[in-house]
Amino acid sequence: MKRTVHDIGEFGLIRQFQKQIPLAGDDCAVLPGGGLLTCDPVIEGIHFLTDTPARQVGWKAMARNLSDIAAMGGEPRYAVVSLGLRPTTPVRWVRQLYDGLHAAARRFGCEIVGGDTAHVRHEQFVVVTLLGHADQPVRRSGARPGDIVFVTGRLGGAVRSGKHLRFTPRLREARWLVKRVHVHAMIDVSDGLASDLQRLVEASRVGFDIASAKIPGKLPGALSDGEDFELLFTVAPCNAGKARRKFHEIGRVIKKPVVLLDGVPLAMKGYDHFA
Amino acid sequence: MKRTVHDIGEFGLIRQFQKQIPLAGDDCAVLPGGGLLTCDPVIEGIHFLTDTPARQVGWKAMARNLSDIAAMGGEPRYAVVSLGLRPTTPVRWVRQLYDGLHAAARRFGCEIVGGDTAHVRHEQFVVVTLLGHADQPVRRSGARPGDIVFVTGRLGGAVRSGKHLRFTPRLREARWLVKRVHVHAMIDVSDGLASDLQRLVEASRVGFDIASAKIPGKLPGALSDGEDFELLFTVAPCNAGKARRKFHEIGRVIKKPVVLLDGVPLAMKGYDHFA
Numbered sequence: 001m002k003r004t005v006h007d008i009g010e011f012g013l014i015r016q017f018q019k020q021i022p023l024a025g026d027d028c029a030v031l032p033g034g035g036l037l038t039c040d041p042v043i044e045g046i047h048f049l050t051d052t053p054a055r056q057v058g059w060k061a062m063a064r065n066l067s068d069i070a071a072m073g074g075e076p077r078y079a080v081v082s083l084g085l086r087p088t089t090p091v092r093w094v095r096q097l098y099d100g101l102h103a104a105a106r107r108f109g110c111e112i113v114g115g116d117t118a119h120v121r122h123e124q125f126v127v128v129t130l131l132g133h134a135d136q137p138v139r140r141s142g143a144r145p146g147d148i149v150f151v152t153g154r155l156g157g158a159v160r161s162g163k164h165l166r167f168t169p170r171l172r173e174a175r176w177l178v179k180r181v182h183v184h185a186m187i188d189v190s191d192g193l194a195s196d197l198q199r200l201v202e203a204s205r206v207g208f209d210i211a212s213a214k215i216p217g218k219l220p221g222a223l224s225d226g227e228d229f230e231l232l233f234t235v236a237p238c239n240a241g242k243a244r245r246k247f248h249e250i251g252r253v254i255k256k257p258v259v260l261l262d263g264v265p266l267a268m269k270g271y272d273h274f275a
Numbered sequence: 276m277k278r279t280v281h282d283i284g285e286f287g288l289i290r291q292f293q294k295q296i297p298l299a300g301d302d303c304a305v306l307p308g309g310g311l312l313t314c315d316p317v318i319e320g321i322h323f324l325t326d327t328p329a330r331q332v333g334w335k336a337m338a339r340n341l342s343d344i345a346a347m348g349g350e351p352r353y354a355v356v357s358l359g360l361r362p363t364t365p366v367r368w369v370r371q372l373y374d375g376l377h378a379a380a381r382r383f384g385c386e387i388v389g390g391d392t393a394h395v396r397h398e399q400f401v402v403v404t405l406l407g408h409a410d411q412p413v414r415r416s417g418a419r420p421g422d423i424v425f426v427t428g429r430l431g432g433a434v435r436s437g438k439h440l441r442f443t444p445r446l447r448e449a450r451w452l453v454k455r456v457h458v459h460a461m462i463d464v465s466d467g468l469a470s471d472l473q474r475l476v477e478a479s480r481v482g483f484d485i486a487s488a489k490i491p492g493k494l495p496g497a498l499s500d501g502e503d504f505e506l507l508f509t510v511a512p513c514n515a516g517k518a519r520r521k522f523h524e525i526g527r528v529i530k531k532p533v534v535l536l537d538g539v540p541l542a543m544k545g546y547d548h549f550a
Binding site: 002003004005006007008010012013016017026028029031035037038039040041043045046047078080081082083084085086087088089090091092094095098113114115116117118119120121122123125127129131 | 277278279280281282283285288291292301303304306310312313314315316317318320321322352353355356357358359360361362363364365366367369370373388389390391392393394395396397398400402404406
């Protein structure tokens, strides 16, 4: 039987094709010299609805990519935008979409420098690609047993509350962390805490012992809902004090490569785009 | 009445939003320091069919972007790939798509460094973003009255013949031109010669007098068909000798900002994605 994208899921797809992509495996590709390159599709019917205000669609499409730059401890610089538009779409909609894209870019010191547009019959899409920079990019692979685990804000319910359309990418927090705290590993929580912890397990070959009572948000949504766009990071115990004043400590890094919730292995339950 | 994307067309959209995008207006955005950034969507039902071999879809998606780098006289370096996939798509299809993407990238010294994938219900898409470099990027805006106009190869019929799926981006030709001939203006012919001449008219504020008998290809297709991906460029008369040995001279640059075919103004007839 032929296996489909649905059968192997997003994790399976990534595993299968990452072998061919040596610089992949983080929120951004890290280029020689510290360049960061990332792209992220936002699709009608999946990431926004046909009646979502276009300005919010634009904000979200840019902010998701800004969040990927934040997760590497970097600074965004330039963006290009690919649009798939239906011919019946009002020009006003496109203008408001660009307003949202520009608003998010400007707020974080990034400039939209170009793009291209093509015609779709069904689902419209926005693909933003961001070029950024980090002198010392923070990887997913740097977590060490004994590290303290933090998140920058509340998790869960982002789709229901509408936060997913107007969230603030954690660039300022990331900048502070990189300057003031030595962060070992970082990722943005885009597919749910459980999924993104699992990504750190695979990248760092360590495990996590998370205390459910410390997770800022209501379970099970705080573990499994997508689109939070908070940062999940680990720091050595000696540096945890500074992070504790600003962020939520949720657990610690262990040797065994597994995610434990209150000591019990957690079945992976994050959002899978193809499930 | 509300104006739609169809009403104002691709040219209108670009004119309307280019004002907000200061570095746009060429095949790639030119970054400080000579970086080139470009992205280009390839959409099922528009740029390829559901039964197009996936390897060819991948080749085309990469080659279109490589062609944009060629048009600036640049070298490609890094690529990221955004995919919109239906859950029912066979994994084999995705593997073959990547084979085509990697084949085109490798052949021209470019490396795929990352990407992201999401779920669509209807049309699948591939958006490649390329980062390249040019010490002295060739713009659309440099054509001067008296320049001789060239194209690198045959025009027209690329969709019918299947050339649009397996064309060779003119990176080698562009490199030779930049080294050996001083090129004033360049663009890749992606939407038909008539349309792309019009783009040079707008960017350079000059006109073109084209001789129909010299166009390499059958009219009217050679003027109006899209997806040729040959380069269209202008050089000063004193440098035209070298270019003449390799490429097709098709006319000359005039002062009046209009495209003439055998002395008669040409109605713009290129491919418009939203017409």
